[in-house]
Amino acid sequence: MDVSVFLSDDYRDIDFARKHQTGKWVVIPNGADEREFDSPAIRNVRDKFKIGNDEFLILHVGSYTGMKGHKEAMEIFYHSKARNTVLFLAGSHLSKLRKIYSKF
Known part of the structure; x- marks a missing residue:
C-alpha cells in the first residue's frame, strides 16, 4: 500500500x-519537543556565539535552497526591530546567506 x-x-x-x-x-x-532545546549543547552554543541567557533566541535550521524561508526570516527579523533577540541561522551555503544578509 x-x-x-x-x-x-x-x-x-x-x-x-x-x-x-x-x-x-x-x-x-x-515539530520538536522543547526539552530537546534545553540541554548543555544549546547552552554551549549560547556561550560560543556570545548569546546571553537573557536574550531570546530564534533558531532557523535548514540548508539554504531558497525554499526554506531564510531570506524571509531575515527580512522579518530586520523589520521587527526586536530587542534582546538573536536570529540564529544554522545550515549549509553560508556564503549565500551572507550575501542576502548584506542587503539589510
Missing part, C-alpha cells in the same frame, strides 16, 4: 493532495 506522508496539515503539498485526490495520505508532524 502506497501512502503519501506530509509533515504538516496546513501546507501547500497536502493542499494539493486534497484538491487533486492523490490517494491515501497521513500527517506525521515534524
